[in-house]
Amino acid sequence: MTLLLDLIALLKGDTQADRIVPRTGQTARLTAAVSGAMAFLAVFALALSLAAGRLADRWAEALAQSATIRLSAPEAEIEAQTQAILTILAQTPGIATARALSDDEQRALLEPWFGPDLPLADLPVPRLIEIKETAEGFDALGLRQRLAAETPGAVLDDHTRWRRPLIDAADRLRLLGWVSLILILGSTAAMITLAAQAALALNQQVLRVLRLVGARDSYIARAFVRRFTHRALTGAGVGAALGTLAIALLPRAADEGAFLSGLGFQGASWLWPLTIPPLAAATAFWATRIAALRRLRGLR
Amino acid sequence: MIEMQDAAYGYGATPILSDMTLRLAPGSFHFLTGPSGAGKTTLLKLCYAELLATAGTITLFGQDANGLDRDAIARTRQRIGVVHQDCEFLDHLPVSENIALPLVVAGRDSADQDSNLKELIAWVGLSGRAHARPPELSGGERQRAALARAIIMDPDVILADEPTGNVDWDMSLRLLNLLCELNRMGKTIVIATHDLALIRAAKAQVQARVLRIADGRLTAAGTNL
Structure with a gap:
């Protein structure tokens, strides 16, 4: 009161x-x-x-529901392995879209570090494949095992390793x-x-x-x-x-x-x-x- | 009105006052005498619950003083006017506002205050000093301002602790006359003093009872010195 x-x-x-x-x-x-x-x-x-x-x-938000596959392979095999990976991704549940970045896109990504005149063809730069997940997401462990079996040079990076600490x-x-x-x-x-x-x-x-x-x-x-x-x-x-x-x-x-x-x-x-x-x-x-x-x- | 029955007060094991039995009837006039340090101020403080008895009973307006909560003590003090020898004021406010302070804290209507306040200030002879600050007042003016503040709530009892201690004889008589006039209006007056001349002067005007404190006890009480 x-x-x-x-x-x-x-x-x-x-x-x-x-x-x-x-x-x-x-x-x-x-x-x-x-x-x-x-x-x-x-x-x-x-x-x-x-x-x-x-x-x-x-x-x-930005990093969730996206992942990247890095493919390192001999020059002669890179296109075939890229196609193989895209086929695997198309068959994997939980993946909405997947596409290989073009040379120009890869050059743009590296430009801040190496400058605009980067001779991409002369360098052993891995091929990058961008993945967009569905809302349900995909089985990262299962995909890693399949990639290791079919395309050994491919590495799946689902960003968890460095996204979580940030x-x-x-x-x-x-x-x-x-x-x-x-x-x-x-x-x-x-x-x-x-x-x-x-x-x-x-x-x-x-x-x-x-x-x-x-x-x-x-x-x-x-x-x-x-x-x-x-x-x-x-x-x-x-x-x-x-x-x-x-x-x-x-x-x-x-x-x-x-x-x-x-x-x-x-x-x-x-x-x-x-x-x-x-x-x-x-x-x-x-x-x-x-x-x-x-x-x-x-x-x- | 104010009654003590075997009341005592002390600090720890040291008694200051013992076996105090006293009744202050309405309209009575009391002098409290005794040597310095005898306990006159302590007895007055017991009368307005600034101190509480450590033994016995003190009744203020029918209520046991020891049973009063802080709000009840505040309400009781609105019925008791107190004047100290070294009276304290709110130094940042003018005399008139200091005198009106009991009305303000009691939440009384300020419109009603004005005319009564002016009359009261005139009655204690401070009309010309109403806007002065307390530190600018002389000893006698301070005592009269304190008296005005003590009576503005129309209290039943007025307790004055050595009210003439800091003023000359003429001013002492002037203050005494004011207190005698208040007594004739029906107020109960208690004055603690060791000034016997003041008591003699009062006895010429009013029927005063003299209480004497010695060794912490009321040793004599009567109309004679």
Whole structure:
């Protein structure tokens, strides 16, 4: 009930009651500055977490349901073995399409490493066969055994070996982002609690006078809670706005910097930073309320 | 109104007050005397539940003080006005707002406050100082502001702890006259003091009972000094 009254009072405001708490400069500035700084960092942690999430999803989607066969064979046999592999693939359940990459496509794949004038014909470059799976997927073990028996130079690569660590890394990055957010929230609570305790200690005389004239604990606590909640809300609002602006102004790189350029928000996720100031205010509300009631219990 | 039955108070094993039996009847006037450190302030604090008896019973307006929760203590204090020798204020607020503070914390309508507040400030002679901050006041002005704050809620009991300790004789008499006037209005007054001249001056105006504390006990109580 008291908590509900506190929340109502917080929203409604009470000009007269607010005046009983002196405007102590240092704790006010500290609360607003800490909330602002933490909100700024929280925006980045949020952006990191969301970007890592998107990256993990993209890698999972892009690499799932595709596989490659590398064929190394003598020049004279390569066409025949390619055809044999395509025949095997056509008979394998779970494979939607399969095709051998043309020389131009293979050259384009190698171009970033060897340049545009690569003499593909003079090099022992394996032939690549691209596979698209159906939704059900294929039996990779069975296909490997058949390829080994019929075309020994063919190696099936279903991307699992290197796709899984990348997705795991992106998932871990997303988790770290959320852990950072929790740590930021915890640090904010700790700093605001310290600031509130400092303000309460500085205002011991105010507390004594108020108790002497018949003020209830909830009334006194409410006045401090309102003050600190407003400071935290204001500070976090500015910090979150600056953080969001900084994210928006990050330079957009091309595909080469895909990860860095992806650090940010997309679509509706731009609304996420809006949750930070109310979260900071709620943290300040609880931290100050607990600190104030604990301090008041020491007074009769 | 306020009653003590074999009440005692001490810190740990050290007793400060023992066997205190006392009844403050409505409209009565009491002086509490005794040497410094005798326990006058402690006795007053027991009367408004800032301290709780370690033995015996203290009843405040019919309720056992030891059984009151913090909200009930706050409500009880709205019926008891307290004036300390070194009275504390909210130094960032003007005198008028400090005097009105009990009304504000009790959630009384501010429109009703204004006229009563002005009358009260005039009654204690602080009309010209209503907008000053407490640190700007003299000792006598602070005591009168504290008295005004103590009575703005129209309390039943006024407890004054050495109210004239920091002021000259003229101001002491002025404060005493205000307290006597309040007593004539029906308020119960308790003044802790070691100023015998003040007690003699009061006895010329009101029927005052003198309680003496020595060695932690009420050793004499009567109308004579």
